[in-house]
Amino acid sequence: MDDEEARFRQTGWPGLRARLFHTYFLLRRPMTLGVRGLVLNREAGTVFLIRHTYVPGWQMPGGGVETGETMQYSLERELVEEGNIEITAPPTLASLHFNRQASRRDHVALFLVESFRQTSPKKPDREIAEAGFFPVGDLPAETTPATRRRINEIVFGAPASSYW
Structure with missing residues (x-):
């Protein structure tokens, strides 16, 4: 040989x-992997939420992690696309969840974003119908249950769930 x-x-x-x-x-x-960002202004007591044009309810901005992207890069890209929000310090990976409503193989990484700037208010487009900051204690009535659970876990210290 x-x-x-x-x-x-x-x-x-x-x-x-x-x-x-x-x-x-x-x-x-x-397996699919998505990211969401809980953009929290603790001083003002507000969170940033979006409402898509193609699914009901208010939710945290985010989306799928594309091939070759890190979770953090994907989060940064989605926040700019969906909210004109630029992260100014590293976000904190807050939790990981199995999203059984989406599929049997979908997972979501939730990041806490507390250091950011919004270059300008997000205007409606083909993907985002509305976007804005809301008081954590007075979320829109149409806020999705998963969004409410994640806010309660991170902001108010409720027990974390493994499920989205």
Whole structure:
């Protein structure tokens, strides 16, 4: 056996086998990951919420983590897109949740964002019908149950749930 064949035996087949198994499990058991940001102005006692054009209710801004993105980068991108909000200090990963309403494989990472600036109020567009800051004790009536639970957990210290 020459050096090239030995190298293939050491790296080729095992590496190829690992890639094949990884691809099989990716197709067989795909998992999705999303991020949400609880943008909290503690001094004013307000949180930033959005209302999409395509789903009912007020909720925290966020979205899916795209291939090649970190969770933090995805959060930063979504906050700019959905709220004209720029993070000015690293956010805190507050909790991870299984989102069984979305699918059997969906997970959501919730970040607490307390250091930010809004470049301008978010105007309605094709994705965002409305957006704004609301008092934590006086959220819009249409605020989603999951959004209310996350705010209660982080702001008021309610027990955290593993489920979104």
